[in-house]
Amino acid sequence: MLILAATPIGNLGDASPRLAQALASADLIVAEDTRMAIKLMRALGITTEANIMAANEHTEASVAKVVLDTALTESVVVVSDAGMPAISDPGYVLASGARQRNIPITVIPGPSAGLSALAASGLPTDRFVHEGFIPKKGRQGYFRSLENQTRTMIFFESPHRLAASLRDAAEVFGREREACVAREITKMFEEIARGTLAELALHFAEGTKGEVVVVIAGRAADSMSLDDGVAEVARLVAEGMKLTAACAQVAKDSGLAKGELYRASIPSGA
Numbered sequence: 001m002l003i004l005a006a007t008p009i010g011n012l013g014d015a016s017p018r019l020a021q022a023l024a025s026a027d028l029i030v031a032e033d034t035r036m037a038i039k040l041m042r043a044l045g046i047t048t049e050a051n052i053m054a055a056n057e058h059t060e061a062s063v064a065k066v067v068l069d070t071a072l073t074e075s076v077v078v079v080s081d082a083g084m085p086a087i088s089d090p091g092y093v094l095a096s097g098a099r100q101r102n103i104p105i106t107v108i109p110g111p112s113a114g115l116s117a118l119a120a121s122g123l124p125t126d127r128f129v130h131e132g133f134i135p136k137k138g139r140q141g142y143f144r145s146l147e148n149q150t151r152t153m154i155f156f157e158s159p160h161r162l163a164a165s166l167r168d169a170a171e172v173f174g175r176e177r178e179a180c181v182a183r184e185i186t187k188m189f190e191e192i193a194r195g196t197l198a199e200l201a202l203h204f205a206e207g208t209k210g211e212v213v214v215v216i217a218g219r220a221a222d223s224m225s226l227d228d229g230v231a232e233v234a235r236l237v238a239e240g241m242k243l244t245a246a247c248a249q250v251a252k253d254s255g256l257a258k259g260e261l262y263r264a265s266i267p268s269g270a
Contacts, residue, residue, distance in 0.1 A: 001071060001074075001075055001076065001103070001104045001105070001106060002067075002068070002071045002076050002078065002094060002095065002098045002103055002104070002105045002106075003022055003026070003075065003076065003077045003078065003105075003106050003107075003108060004078050004084065004085045004086060004091055004095065004105065004106070004107045004108070005018075005019050005022050005023070005077050005078065005079050005085070005107075005108040005110070006019070006083060006084040006085075006107075006108060006109055006110025006111055006112070007019065007040060007079050007080065007081070007082055007083065007110065007111070008040075008082065008110070008111055008186070009082040009083050009111040009112070009113050009116070009185060009186055009211070010082070010111075010184065010185060010186040010187035010190075010211075011111075011186040011187065012043055012044075014110065014111045014186060015040070015044055015110075016108065016109075016110055018108045019044075019108050019110060020044050020046055022075075022077050022108055023040075023041055023044070023046050023048065023077055023079075024046045024047070024048060025075065026048065026050045026075050026076065026077040027050055027070065027074035027075045027076065028050055028051055028053065028067070028070050028071075028074060028075070028076045028077070029048070029050050029051070029052045029053070029076075029077050029079065030052075030053050030054075030055045030063075030067055030076060030077070030078045030079070030094070031052055031053070031054060031055070031078075031079050031080075032054075032055065032056050032079070032080040032081045032085075032089060032090050033054065033056065033081050034052045034053070034054050036081045037052055037079055038052065040079075053066075053067065055067065055078070055090050055091075055094065056090050057090055060090045060091075060093045060094065061093050064093055064094055064097050067094055068094065068097050068098055068101055068103060071098060071103045072101070072103060078090075078091050078094055082111075082113070082211075083110075083111060083112055083113055084107075084109070084110065084111075084112055087112065087114070087130070088114075088130075088132045088133060088156055111186065113156070113182075113185050113211065113213050114130050114154045114156070114213055116182070116185050116186070116213075117154065117180065117182035117185060117192075117213035117215050118152065118154055118215055120180070120182060120185075120192050121152075121179075121180035121182070121192075121194065121215040122180065122194055123152045123178060123179075123180060123215055123216075123217045124152050124217065124218070125152065127150070127151040127152070127218075128151050128152040128153070128154060129149065129151045129152070129153055129154070130154045131146070131153055131154060131155050132155070132156060133155070133156045133157065134155050134156070134157050134161070134165050134214070136161070139164070139165055139168040139169075140168045140171060140172055140259075143168060143169055143172035143173065144172055144257075144259070144260070146173075147172060147173065147219065147257045147259075147260050148219060149218050149219060150218040150219050150220070151218045152215060152216070152217055152218050153215070153216045153217075153218060154213065154214075154215055155213070155214040155215075155216070156212070156213060156214075157212050157213075157214050158212070159183075159207065159208045159209050159210055159211075159212050160207060162181070162204050162207070162208055162212055162214070163201065163204050163205050163206075163207055165214065166179075166181075166197060166200050166201035166204060166214070167201045169197050169201075169214075169216060170196075170197035170198050170201050171258070171259055172257055172259050172260075173197060173216065173219075173257050174197070174251045174252070174255070174256070174257050174258055175196060175197055175198035175252075175258075176196050176197075176198070176251075176252055177196060177197050177216060177217055178194075178195075178196060178197075178216075178217040179194075179195070179196065179197050179200055179214065179215060179216045179217065180192065180193065180194045180195075180200075180214070180215040181193045181200055181203075181204065181212060181213070181214055181215075182212070182213045182214075182215065183208060183209075183210050183211065183212050183213075184210040184211060185211070185213065187210070189210065197216070219255060219256075219257075220255040224250075224253075224254035224255070224256060226256060226260065226261070226264055228254075229250050229251075229254050229256045229261050229264075230261065230264045230265050232246075232250045232254075233246045233247055233250050233261055233265045234265065236249060236250070237265075243262070243265060243266075244262065246265075247261040247262045247265060
């Protein structure tokens, strides 16, 4: 059996009794970082004679056969450094392989940075999408692919790229789009910052530290259509307003992204 077990994301008190029991009784423990797994077990007072094998983003595929061969007849527990394996962490390759080989898969649920940030964000939670890590390059193009997304969006980001990502998100989604940055969730210096993308970009302009989750509201489902927005931009321009100012005004009033309006409003051939 393959057991995907969630680990604390910052507070040891969030470790469940089931996690401790699974680690103590496992025949094989597969960890994103064996040092982190050993540190966790020591903190929980767990002793084990099980082999502890590393499976990170670079090695998961290469160790999959050995892990899954073991899971055919024995108990294999998979843990990441923090949170749920396979969710923006190693574990998917093992779970996919277990499915293909009809190996039973079970989950020990627990802390999740993305879901915790969503719950604390104050943004709509009835429909959401987990986007994982924001790409290091081509951020604006990536965000443009999500311009029409109406669901609340959850992203992971590194602290040293946070300010630039918030600026790019504000440029694409609009400065007034509501968002939340959750930093160091469940840890001593936890911070939940809520506001518009423009406000958050200013707040984190000097950078930050720690684990970061960004939650951004989706586009309003009942917002003005792009064609109607372009028509309104054209009307304002005809009245003497500059194109950039007209796009900004319509974006603020309609929920449409300023960049999307601007691109759609540029005369063909310009």
